[in-house]
Amino acid sequence: MIFGQDHLLGIEPLHPDEIRSLLDLADRYAEQNRSGQRPDPVLAGLTQINMFFENSTRTQASFELAGKRLGADVMNMGVATSSVKKGETLIDTALTLNAMRPDLLVVRHGSSGAVNLLASKVNCAVLNAGDGRHEHPTQALLDALTIRRAKGRLHRLTVAICGDIAHSRVARSNIHLLGKMENRVRLIGPPTLLPPGAVDWGVEVFDDMAEGLAGADVVMMLRLQKERMDGGFIPSEREYFHRFGLDAEKLAKARDDAIVMHPGPMNRGVEIDGTIADDINRSVIQEQVEMGVAVRMAAMDLLARNLKARNTPRRVMV
């Protein structure tokens, strides 16, 4: 088992072996969760604080459940109830929380790099639950675990990531992870939603779904983040669905055994046709949610081990 990180801030700093270790452990937790077995309470006595500066029901619930399954004391700090609204800076909030001596801090923030900044000011292990357009590492890890379980491997696959790449931290983390594990990554989307410089990321870029999906093993749809559209990036939702929404006709271009993924929450009829999302032979969307809990259990377990190792004074031989 190799995992040398003090925090989980992104996929970019991880070594492929660290990713494998984490996925192996998550796989075991997934089996335990499925069989109804109680895992060992490895986080018993530890305090986990979930601090979400951006609202998220699903991710927060997943982290909370993961912590509770492993026996941690979990506290949720919503942005609405925090002093951030009263003008406190991020660093002051971090120092205040740090003084409460948490062991695990799960943070989501709207600004890229905000979680890195926070991690530099606290003594506990920090997990990035999404920062701006930068990274969302646990999402990429749960996607990877889902792919590995469905496809039997996590290398030499052709993965098409489709939709609003420009505003997506999920896409960035997945590009890092899939690249590190030696997969072929394709980005498909209207040019206004593809970030400048994407062609230099070691990926193939398409603005035509049929072309980009040809021969794909995995089709990863992204949510069209309406709340981030502060100008007209696309003419209309219906034109978007016509050109980039995943329907049976477009999916037929991919391999016959291609799986369909979506990080949720879905906009049915905008980026994905409802019947495809519900097709149990193709869609692994529910499995992704399930793997989310397992991956977060594994991540917190590994970070807590490193935390303990760091805080245990070396025994003096007499």
Next chain:
Amino acid sequence: MALYLGNARLIDPEAGTVTTGGVMLDKGRIVSVGAPPPDVVEQIDCAGACLAPGIVDIGVKVCEPGERHKESFRSAGLAAAAGGVTTMVTRPDTDPAIDTPEILEFVTRRARDAARVNIRHMAALTKGRAGREMVEISFLLDAGAIAFSDCDHVVTDTKVLTRAMTYARSLGALVIGHPQEPGLSLGAAATAGKFASLKGLPHVSPMAERIGLDRDIGLVEMTGVRYHADQITTARALPPLARAKANGLDVTAGVSIHHLTLNEFDVGDYRTFFKVKPPLRSEDDRKAMVEAVADGLIDVISSMHTPQDEESKRLPFDEAASGAVALETLLPAALRLFHSGELTLPQLFRALSLNPARRLGLDAGRLAPGAPADLVVFDPDAPFVLDRFALRSKSKNTPFDGARMQGKVRMTLVAGEIVHGMTADA
């Protein structure tokens, strides 16, 4: 009191030469260059250090009035003297903006009382830098305004800018623009490209600078105003600049020291001290800027000294304030370009001293008999590691904290008076 500075490497940016010798000073001016000293005068042995005309820095922000906790005329004056800057030209982007003769008189008085280096002031081009009504250009000129600029607030209403330029032209006033298309750059914290996209930072295409410059040059052609672009930082903006000059328009351009010595990757792990405006560019752009300074297409290097307190920098990158202090690091950073062989010392001081002085109609920037004795003596090779808390500026937001640098100012003279240093390890 006559003074002879001997045994120096004399950097003459006008002649483009480096010679060995000394200069004779009297009554605040240079009396002779190169001639051996008469026996009677006071002498200082420069011990082989370089001697050059003091730096004329266009675009220094001193945070008076409004934010004196960030920088005062006193602290900025000390920083300038320590950095070899003998003339600071201050920016009007204070709070309130320097947009009336009364405020200009206030800062002029503060500057005179608090600092020993020369300080000249720019005034805003429009009231409150709001881009709607032009300031009292004539009164402000009478009160001593040396140029007019709304700084990073681009005047978006082209009609307003046209009228202000037309009015300024009739008075011979210099207008300093910030070439940028604000619609594209709104909210941007980085330059568009692989790095900004991977880091998830809001970004602006380098094209925004060219579009802004194209518009301004069009208006210069239309109005005939004297125009200086405060910062040209991208290769794409160079051809229109070259064309404007070739067409005989009265256009000059500057670049900040940070865009000559740093690139977008220096931001690294969201280090906010590297957040400047415009954002740091690609390495290709940086190289193109250095080349443009070498061949004279870009006329002026400036510090774009922008003090920010710790609080405004200790924030997530896209929320953090822009700007960096640079009065004291301008010369050692510029010397990086000398040590790397990209620029010669006369080329450097042409852009640091001679050209800015000429553009502003100041007598300074020359190493010639009759010129003011505003001089800097420095050892270009002396190494040091920069400690930001040792800076004299009240604000410590330098991107060079912990950087290994070469080049120490040994002595700075303003009007023949020593305002900084003198001893060997100053």
